[in-house]
Amino acid sequence: MKNLPEGYSLRSANNTDSKIIKKMVFGILNEYNLNPDPGSTDKDLDDIENEYLKNNGMFEVITDNFNKIIASTGLYKIDSSTCELRKMYIIKSNRGKGIGKFLLERSLLRAKELGYKKIILETASVLHEAITLYKGYGFKEYSGEHISRRCDQRFYLDL
Numbered sequence: 127m128k129n130l131p132e133g134y135s136l137r138s139a140n141n142t143d144s145k146i147i148k149k150m151v152f153g154i155l156n157e158y159n160l161n162p163d164p165g166s167t168d169k170d171l172d173d174i175e176n177e178y179l180k181n182n183g184m185f186e187v188i189t190d191n192f193n194k195i196i197a198s199t200g201l202y203k204i205d206s207s208t209c210e211l212r213k214m215y216i217i218k219s220n221r222g223k224g225i226g227k228f229l230l231e232r233s234l235l236r237a238k239e240l241g242y243k244k245i246i247l248e249t250a251s252v253l254h255e256a257i258t259l260y261k262g263y264g265f266k267e268y269s270g271e272h273i274s275r276r277c278d279q280r281f282y283l284d285l
Contacts, residue, residue, distance in 0.1 A: 127228075127231045127232065127235060128224060128227045128228045128231050129228070130188065130225070130228050131223050131224055131225065131228075133190060133191050134188050134189065134190060134191075134196070134225065135188065135189050136186055136187075136188055136232070137186065137187060137189065138179070138184070138185065138186055138187075139174050139185045139186060139187045139198065140174060140175055140179070141173060141174055141175050143174065143187060143195065144171055144172060144173075144174055146195050147171055147174070147187065147195060147198055147213070148162075148164070148168065148171050150195060150196075150198065150215060150217060151168065151171065151198065151213060151215050152164075152168075153217075154215045154216075154217070154218070155276070157218065158250065158252045158253060159252070160250055160252065160276045161275070161276055163274065163275060163276065166274075166275075167274040167275065167276065170200075170202065170212065170213075171213070174200075177202065178200050178201070178202060181202070181203050182203045182209075182240055182241075183200065183201045183202050183203050183209060183240070184200065184201045184233075184236050184240070185198070185199070185200040185201075185213070186198070186199055186200075186229075186232070188216075188225060188228075188229070190220070196216065196217045196219075196220045196225075197214075197215060197216040197217065197220065197225050197229060198213050198214065198215055199211070199212075199213065199214040199229045199230075199232070199233050200212040200213045200214075201233060201236060201237055201240065201242075201245075204246065206241075207241075207242060207243040207244060208242060208243070208244045208245070208246060209237050209240065209242045209244075209245055209246075210245070210246050210247060210248075211230075211233055211237075211245055211246070211247040212247070214226075214229055214230070214233070214247075214256070216229070221255070226255070226256070226259050227259065230259060230260070230263055231263075233245075234263070234283070234285065237285055238285050242285060243284065243285055244282060244283070244284050244285060245282065245283050245285060246280065246281065246282045247260065247265070247280070247281050247282075248274050248277035248279065248280050248281075249277055249279050249280075249281070250276055250277050250278055250279070251278050251279055257279065260281050261281075263283065264283055265281035265282065265283045266281060266282060266283070267279060267280065267281055268280055268281070268282055
């Protein structure tokens with residue numbers, strides 16, 4: 127697994143982080159002209175502990191030297207064999223440093239450890255770097271219903 131770059135730390139998130147994570151996620155969405163959806167798609171961020179941690183999932187953040195949250199990733203239970211990669215975001219000034227690869231590899235490892243056989247995700251076609259990363263790790267596109275209004279692509283990976 128890829129190492130986290132020097133100067134960064136990984137930790138589990140909890141509900142006290144919710145406000146900061148929402149601010150980061152919504153800011154990144156706005157950067158790509160995507161609309162935050164606090165009443166639906168992003169409602170899971172209101173209760174990270176119940177939606178992720180107590181539901182056979184995970185939600186982790188990366189902090190910098192100043193303990194500022196600069197990235198996030200979550201695994202959300204769909205059913206006993208499938209989870210969804212959600213909320214994988216990195217602040218612009220921290221992109222291109224290997225953090226995305228670290229987060230994805232970490233998420234894939236944790237999904238296997240949690241007993242999942244398949245991981246799915248939804249994304250928007252404007253997120254070119256993320257899509258390239260997912261495809262590079264073997265994710266395959268598929269069609270199906272979209273939960274999020276801002277997403278127009280779905281991918282899956284058998285673990």
